[in-house]
Amino acid sequence: MFDNKSIIIGVSGGIAAYKTAYLVSALSKTAADVNVIMTENACEFIRPIVFETLTGNKCYVDTFDRNFNFDVEHISLAKKADVFLVAPATANVIAKIANGIADDMLTTTFLASKCKKIISPAMNTAMFENQITQNNIAKLKEYGIDVIEPQSGLLACGDTGTGKMPEPGYLFDVIEREIAREKDMLGKKVLVTAGATMEALDPVRFLTNHSSGKMGFAIAKEAMLRGAEVTVVKANTTAEIPNFVNVVEVSSAGDMFNAVKAVSNQQDIIVKAAAVADYTPESYVDSKIKKKDGDLSIALKRTKDILKYLGENKKEGQFLCGFSMETDNMLKNSKAKLSKKNADMIVANNLKDAGSGFKTDTNAVTLITKNGHKLLELKSKADVAKEIFDEILSLI
Numbered sequence: 001m002f003d004n005k006s007i008i009i010g011v012s013g014g015i016a017a018y019k020t021a022y023l024v025s026a027l028s029k030t031a032a033d034v035n036v037i038m039t040e041n042a043c044e045f046i047r048p049i050v051f052e053t054l055t056g057n058k059c060y061v062d063t064f065d066r067n068f069n070f071d072v073e074h075i076s077l078a079k080k081a082d083v084f085l086v087a088p089a090t091a092n093v094i095a096k097i098a099n100g101i102a103d104d105m106l107t108t109t110f111l112a113s114k115c116k117k118i119i120s121p122a123m124n125t126a127m128f129e130n131q132i133t134q135n136n137i138a139k140l141k142e143y144g145i146d147v148i149e150p151q152s153g154l155l156a157c158g159d160t161g162t163g164k165m166p167e168p169g170y171l172f173d174v175i176e177r178e179i180a181r182e183k184d185m186l187g188k189k190v191l192v193t194a195g196a197t198m199e200a201l202d203p204v205r206f207l208t209n210h211s212s213g214k215m216g217f218a219i220a221k222e223a224m225l226r227g228a229e230v231t232v233v234k235a236n237t238t239a240e241i242p243n244f245v246n247v248v249e250v251s252s253a254g255d256m257f258n259a260v261k262a263v264s265n266q267q268d269i270i271v272k273a274a275a276v277a278d279y280t281p282e283s284y285v286d287s288k289i290k291k292k293d294g295d296l297s298i299a300l301k302r303t304k305d306i307l308k309y310l311g312e313n314k315k316e317g318q319f320l321c322g323f324s325m326e327t328d329n330m331l332k333n334s335k336a337k338l339s340k341k342n343a344d345m346i347v348a349n350n351l352k353d354a355g356s357g358f359k360t361d362t363n364a365v366t367l368i369t370k371n372g373h374k375l376l377e378l379k380s381k382a383d384v385a386k387e388i389f390d391e392i393l394s395l396i
Helices: 017-030 047-057 073-080 091-098 106-110 123-131 131-142 168-179 214-225 253-267 306-312 330-340 380-396
Strands: 008-010 033-038 083-089 116-121 149-154 162-163 189-194 229-233 244-248 269-272 279-281 290-292 295-297 301-302 319-326 345-350 366-369 372-373
Touching: 008 017, 008 106, 017 033, 017 083, 033 047, 033 073, 033 106, 033 149, 073 106, 083 091, 083 106, 083 168, 091 106, 091 116, 091 131, 116 131, 116 168, 123 131, 123 162, 149 319, 162 330, 168 214, 168 319, 189 214, 214 269, 214 380, 229 253, 253 269, 253 295, 253 306, 269 306, 306 319, 319 330, 319 380, 330 345, 330 366, 345 380, 366 380
Parallel strands: 008 033, 008 083, 083 116, 189 229, 189 269, 229 244, 269 319, 319 345
Antiparallel strands: 149 162, 279 301, 290 295, 345 366, 366 372
């Protein structure tokens, strides 16, 4: 996702500069070319050699440093950059950028860059809330510079309030969202269901399945990276929820049905990846739980068929993708499901295949459409999600 990408990280003089080392470390493990520019004050908090060791590139501080191959460094860096993030961005550097002051390597290169520019403010609460700083931030937004909102909590100065720089993982995700994919789904709305629904048998027990939500979340993240507005209707999950998606929490299949029904008409693409429990008690109050020969028996009924409802109520131009998890006759059963549910695609996999199905980080699936089927060999669920949307976009 970071192949042939160039990233500039600007570091100004705040205590949060130590966090930036973790961000740069993570970025340096990708295929991106990472360059760090520091202000002189930032060097009081962390040494340039740290970033040079992590990136394998010279860390720039002095605009007039002659220790490099001849080139106008701030211009050459600016020209090749795909994204420029300043983290931490102090009140001082924010003021300089907002007012076009370019008196050091960081601000000069920032001003010369035409790529996507982002700042992550980090400072004392009183400084952040000062009207001057707020006016400068508002000015940056008017110029098209993205501003990452600081977090609230205990600050290094001992005060409690807004001004903390977000954790490196979040900053990484901000950069990834910007450059990982072409924005070929910009303007599209995507609904994804994820996780395992739970059907209460009594106040203690419930019916569910082994779904972790990993596949559903991978699909949601892929759509988000491609520029779509993503809503995830999420049941019980153990996987990490991706950033920058709208999440609707549900528990039972009935809850999921109602949540999906409420927003389905607003969506361009719907991917039903949740593993819904097929049965629920006749009613929570009247469920008959009897002990018979040491076993529990209970009167059950089928839960609402979400995919069938979506197929029957599909609006014009809407694309519907469902999942089929089989143990036998995978292709035959999944093709029948495609027709019966009025879906446009079924993503099928055999739960008996090693590395596929629930709780794994990989999957081997078959994409089934009215035009035929396409087998995807075992790969990461992130790569499977990319293939799914590549196929969907080729059909719409």
